Amino acid sequence: MIKIAIAKGDGIGPEIMEAVLKIFDAAKVPLEYQFVEMGKWVxxxxxxxxxxPDAKNTIETLGILFKGPMETPKGKGVKSINVTARKTWNTYANKRAFQTLHGVDTVFSEAGISIDLTVVRENIEDTYGGIEHMLTSDVAISRRIISKPGSEQVIRYAFEIAKQKSAKRISCAHKANIMKLTDGIFLNTFYEIAKEYPELKADDIIVDDLCMKLVTHPEIFDVLVLTNLQGDIISDLCAGLVGGLGFAPSANIGDDICIFEAVHGTAPDIAGRNIANPTALLLSGIAMLNHLGLTASAATIENALLYTLENGNHTGDFGNKSIPSLNTTAFADVIIRNFGKVPKTNSKKVTVDHPKQQFVAKLNENLMMETVNAPKESIAGVDFFIQCDRQPNEVAKIAEMYNSDRYKLINISNRGTQVWPAGSMYTNLVNQYTIRFESNDNLGLSQQEIVELYAKVIKDFKVCSVETLLLLDGNKAYSLAQGQ
Incomplete structure (x- = not known):
């Protein structure tokens, strides 16, 4: 028996989890459940x-968490439990598989277009770090963190998935045309790793172009890999292509701990009424069984689910309205009665189980991920984010007084657009500027010199934040302002 941790969730979570576990038990899946306390009520x-704490210890011992949807209390200053769990246990890859399900009608299924699309989303970094600050009463800033080691983890996983799937294509979606450093790291890493998989066709696409093509020709894509926020949006879009979030499984994969969950919400308006659709959670559970080597059990259950859908059985949120809908329990019972039956399309071969308990390494310290052969660093200059409601020329007149034989004022921008030494009177301003100083030579600046310059600036301006400007192997590792 393989032990796994189970969190029932909030809202409809307990009833759809009960339905899925009932199906698992009827299929005699060799799992032992340890229920843990997580969610809004916690x-x-x-x-x-x-x-x-007991829940955290149990999950870190077993390495597998199967969870229902969970609600984060609103207005209490707490982080999402779903995001916290993924980040705490470094489940760096979020895999969501989207397939045409016969019996779930969409515009594409009615047009005879078959979808078989896998989205791999980076799960730890990006704006989902939730690192935000108010710079002034009018201006907020969010830090978007993208790292090369983090990108390598998820992109390598995506290539492995594409290889296992015998994918015809793996595509990196991005906005590196605008975010040249953050998305640039992700895209460059994608092509570096692509060299290790010459048998796979690897290409990239700007994410807004991807959105247009997904809603017109989704069948041309196979495996997509994206950064966190873009991946979150695109995966929900893809769910819409195959019938909605009620048919969207989710696997959060880490080296030590994995989380399998439905991605839809808690639906408190129908909680306790036994009418919720358990399909997404069941599909996530099937993905978990395959991950654990329980492929026979997974295939038996998936075939029964697909056969059930093909024959028009449905809950109230989808399906042929001329056929009476089933409640949650009855839908699960029909799936159980269909064990051993095979759908006409997308049937899964029932093979022998090769069960494996998720291995959790016992760690005494946190893993530090660093790139080997890192480039040589030096400091080219510094950006001061200041609060000020004066005109750009007035700001420049003061800031130029800080110039020295070591550095000088290069640029002033407002919301990322240059307003000095050149700009336009038609650029609207907010009360937060960025004033940029750069070294006068190629020797770079020291941190001490930046501290001394900071001491000068704060005599005239309120400094909200400071960023050093790096050179990596002599190349600028910072963005220019619009118009600079």
Missing amino acids: FDKGFNNGMT
Whole structure:
């Protein structure tokens, strides 16, 4: 028996989890369940991370968490339990598989267009770090963190998935045309790793172009890999292509701990009524069984689900309205009665189980991920984010007084657009400028010199934030302002 941790979730979570476990038990899946306390009701008991210490210890011992949808309390300053769990246990790759399901009608299925699309989303970094600050009462800033080691983890996983799937194409979606450093790291890493998989066709696409093509010709894509925020949006879009979030499984994969969950919400308006659709959670559970080597059990259950859908059985949120809908329990019972039956399309071969318990390494310290052969660093200059409601020329007149034989004022921008030494009177301003100083030579600046310059600036301006400007192997590793 393989032990796994189970969190029932909030809202409809307990009833759809009960339905899925009923199906697992009827299929005699060799799993042993350890239920853990997570979710909104745990927040309400005073645990700000949404889980009890016992729950955390159990999950870190077993390595597998199967969870229902969970709600984060609103207006209490706490982070999402779903995001916290993924980040805490470094489940760096979010895999969501989207397939045409016969019996779930969409505009594409009616047009005879078959979809078989896998989205791999980076799960740890990006704006989902939730690192935000108010720079002034009018201006907020969010830090978008993209790292090369983090990108390598998820992109390598995506290539492995594409290889296992015998994919015809793996595509990196991005906005490197605008975010040249953050998305640039991700895109460059994609092509570096692509060299290790010459048998796969690897290409890239700007994410807004991807959106247009997905809603017109989704069948041309196979495996997509994206950064966190873009991946979140695109994966929900893809769910819409195959019938909605009720048919969207989700696997969060880490080296030590993995989380399998439905990505839809808690639906409190129908909670406790036994009418919720358990399909997304069941598909996530099937992905978990395959991950654990329980391929026979997974295939048996998936074939029964697909056969059930093909024959018009449905819950109230989808399906042929001329056929009476089933409640959650009855839908699960029909799937159980269909064990051993094979759907006409997309049937899965029932092979022998090769069960494997998820291995959790016992760690004494956190893993530090660093790129080998890192480039040589030097400091080219510094950006001061200041609060000021004066005109650009007035700001420049003051800031130029800080110039020295070591550095000088190069640029002033407002919301990323240059307003000095050149600009336009038609550029609207907010009360936060960025004033940029750069070294007068190729020797770079020291941190001490930046501290001394900072001491000068704060005599005239309120400094909200400071960023050093790096040179990597002599190349600028910072963006220019629009118009600079």
